[in-house]
Amino acid sequence: MSPESSLAREQEKIDDAAKQDQQEKPKKKKVAEAAVRMKHVTKRFGSKLAVDDLSLEIRAGRVYGLIGPNGAGKTTTFSMLAGYLQPTDGNIEVLGFSPHQVSELKSRVGVLPQDAILPPLDKVGEFLMHMARLQGTSRDRAESMARAVLDEVEGRDWWNQRCSSLSHGMAKRVQLAQALLGDPDVVLLDEPTGGLDPRSAYEVRQLIKGRKGRCTLIVSSHNLQELEEICDGAAILDRGKLVASGTIAQLTGASEEVHVKIGRPPRGMDASAYRATSADSIVSRGIQRVRDLPIVKRVEYDDEKNELVVYFERSGEVDAEMVIGHVLWALLQEQVRISGVIKGRGLERRVMDLTDEED
Numbered sequence: 001m002s003p004e005s006s007l008a009r010e011q012e013k014i015d016d017a018a019k020q021d022q023q024e025k026p027k028k029k030k031v032a033e034a035a036v037r038m039k040h041v042t043k044r045f046g047s048k049l050a051v052d053d054l055s056l057e058i059r060a061g062r063v064y065g066l067i068g069p070n071g072a073g074k075t076t077t078f079s080m081l082a083g084y085l086q087p088t089d090g091n092i093e094v095l096g097f098s099p100h101q102v103s104e105l106k107s108r109v110g111v112l113p114q115d116a117i118l119p120p121l122d123k124v125g126e127f128l129m130h131m132a133r134l135q136g137t138s139r140d141r142a143e144s145m146a147r148a149v150l151d152e153v154e155g156r157d158w159w160n161q162r163c164s165s166l167s168h169g170m171a172k173r174v175q176l177a178q179a180l181l182g183d184p185d186v187v188l189l190d191e192p193t194g195g196l197d198p199r200s201a202y203e204v205r206q207l208i209k210g211r212k213g214r215c216t217l218i219v220s221s222h223n224l225q226e227l228e229e230i231c232d233g234a235a236i237l238d239r240g241k242l243v244a245s246g247t248i249a250q251l252t253g254a255s256e257e258v259h260v261k262i263g264r265p266p267r268g269m270d271a272s273a274y275r276a277t278s279a280d281s282i283v284s285r286g287i288q289r290v291r292d293l294p295i296v297k298r299v300e301y302d303d304e305k306n307e308l309v310v311y312f313e314r315s316g317e318v319d320a321e322m323v324i325g326h327v328l329w330a331l332l333q334e335q336v337r338i339s340g341v342i343k344g345r346g347l348e349r350r351v352m353d354l355t356d357e358e359d
Ligand SMILES: Nc1ncnc2c1ncn2[C@@H]1O[C@H](COP(=O)(O)OP(=O)(O)OP(=O)(O)O)[C@@H](O)[C@H]1O
Pocket: 045, 048, 049, 050, 068, 069, 070, 071, 072, 073, 074, 075, 076, 077
C-alpha cells in the first residue's frame, strides 16, 4: 500500500470515529431557566407525611442547599427529584420534564444517593464504565468518561481496585464520580461529604465549587458551614414543610445585621471597668457610640456571649462592609477589644432559630 493510501485510510478512520462520537453525544437540549420546579408537592408514606406542600424553584447554574434536621424530608425530596419516588400530590419538573421521563433526562441528571452501595465484586473502572455505557455511549467513550470523572475525584489509582476493598471515603468519592459522569446538567448530591475525613471533605467541596456554573448542583448536608461556603441559595425544611428559602445572604441576614464579638479585658484591668455590666465601663461607652451612628437601626448586646448585634438597613452606599467599618471605628475609639466580626448570624444559627426541637 502506498504511503498516500495508508494515510487516506487513517484519515477515514478518524472521520468515522468523529462521526460516531457526534452521534453518541446527543445535542444538549436548551437548558431551562429553572432547573427544578416543585409545585405543592406532598409525599406520604401511609399515614406519615414526609413532604408537606413543598413549592420550590431552583434556577439553572446554581449550587443550592437542602437543609433540615433529621426527618425533615430532604432524602424524600431528592428521591422524588431523581424519579425514584412518585409524589403523592403536586407537580415536579426537572429541566422542564417530569423526573419519570427517563429518556429525555438520560445523562442529564446525575445522582449521589445518601446510602448508595457499590457492587462489591466490580472493579472501580468496570463499574464506572458500566454506568457510562447505560447512558448509551460506546466502549471507548465510556472509558474516557469514566477515567475523567475518576480523575476529578482524585481516584485515578483505583481503576483496578475492587469496590469491596474501598474505604468508606473512597467509596463515597467513586459514587460521586458516578454522579458526575457525562457532565449532567443537574446533579443531586445527598450528603456528599458525610463520613469523609476533613481533607477529603475539603476536596469534595472544592470539586463542587469547580463545577459551579457548569451545571445545577443540589446538595444536602448537615454541615451548615459547608453549605454556607459552597451554596448560592438554600431551602430550609422542617418536618416536611418549607420554613425558609432564598440566597445565603438573605437566609443569614448578611445584608441587614453584623455580629461583633467583644474581646476579654486586657490583663490586669478590673473586669467591671471593662465589661458592659457597669454603665460607665469601656464596653458600655463603646456600645453607646455604636448606637449613636446614624446608619445603625438597632443594637443588641448579649453579655453572656460578649456579642454585639448591629442591625442596619441596606440602601444606597450602606452595606455590611460600610457598617462594619463604622462600628469598629466607634468601638476602637473607646478602646474596646474585638475578637471577631461576622456578617449576618450564620446559617447554623438561622437554622436553629427556624427549626423546632423534636417533640
Ligand atoms: N419509606 C418510608 N416509609 C415510611 N416513612 C418514611 C420512608 N422514608 C422516609 N420516611 C419518613 O419520612 C420522614 C422524612 O424522611 P427523610 O429521609 O426524607 O428525611 P431527611 O431529611 O433526609 O432526614 P436525615 O437527615 O435523617 O437523612 C421521616 O419521618 C422518615 O421516617
